[in-house]
Amino acid sequence: MRLVLFGAGGQAREQAWVARCAGHEVLGFIVSDPAHLGPHDSADRVLGGPAWLDAHAWDGIQVAIGTPVARARVADALEQRYGAGRMPALQHPSALYDPHSCTFGPGSYVGPGAVLTVGVQVGAHAMINFGASVGHEAQIGRACVVNPGARISGGVRLDAAVLVGTGAQVLQYRTVGAGATVGAGAVVTRDVPPGVTVVGVPAREMG
Numbered sequence: 001m002r003l004v005l006f007g008a009g010g011q012a013r014e015q016a017w018v019a020r021c022a023g024h025e026v027l028g029f030i031v032s033d034p035a036h037l038g039p040h041d042s043a044d045r046v047l048g049g050p051a052w053l054d055a056h057a058w059d060g061i062q063v064a065i066g067t068p069v070a071r072a073r074v075a076d077a078l079e080q081r082y083g084a085g086r087m088p089a090l091q092h093p094s095a096l097y098d099p100h101s102c103t104f105g106p107g108s109y110v111g112p113g114a115v116l117t118v119g120v121q122v123g124a125h126a127m128i129n130f131g132a133s134v135g136h137e138a139q140i141g142r143a144c145v146v147n148p149g150a151r152i153s154g155g156v157r158l159d160a161a162v163l164v165g166t167g168a169q170v171l172q173y174r175t176v177g178a179g180a181t182v183g184a185g186a187v188v189t190r191d192v193p194p195g196v197t198v199v200g201v202p203a204r205e206m207g
Contacts, residue, residue: 001088004053006030006074007064008041014130015064016045018092018111027058032074053082060088062107063125068161069179072143075107075125084124092130105142123160141178150182159194168203 001024005012008029016026028047037043053061061078065071079087087107091097097116105124110116112130119137126144128134135154140146144158147166155173158164162176165184170176177194186203197206 001025001059002027002057003088004028004030004047004058004061005064006061006078008037008043008046009064009066010040011066012064013042014111015062015090015109018109019062019090021093021112022090024060024090027056029064030061060086062087062090062109066127066145066147068143068145068163071125071127071145072161075143079106079124087125089122095128111148117154135172147184 003019003024004027005015008031012029019026028045029042030052031046034046034049063071063075065074084106089104089108091110092112094112095110095114098118101118102116102120104122107125108122110128114128115133117136120134121139123140123142125142126140128146129148131148132146132150134152137155138152139157141158141160143160144162146152146164149167150164151169153170153172156170157175159178161179163181165182167184168182168186170188174188174191176192179195180192181197182188183199186199187201189202192198198204199206
């Protein structure tokens, strides 16, 4: 598949590597405005802005942005214009999961070394980063981002656009509300309301 990635930073470089490992041809990166690239963006791999997509041939596109809100916003726009059918799910070959019971929504991404056990539902455009683990029957909502080394226990529900920080843990059967952030290294022992940030062990809401 000829794949294009929306984003040009470090996350895009990682997803390009995973896509190549999965046998795809990566054409390059698309950004909202090529005139405003940041110091960590791969300017030499940027194909252009969104108009490039209408002027060239490609098969699939993935959002390669590591921030849930921005990821959701771009995914919504791309789905509306091109349809979810052109937004493939992507898993690194080293990721472990039960193919008979796990499901992956359009545009979802699972990085190298991630482990998903049984009955896991990964929503559209959700991201499970490298070395993360997700337990039985967990539900990862649309455009969620689970950062490297995070541990999502069995039966957990992450609602849409949740960020789980590096090395954080969400204990079994907890729910994290839409748009919430779990800080790096935090341990969630109770449900987290929508839109709040929790930090610490046990995790508590920031003032």
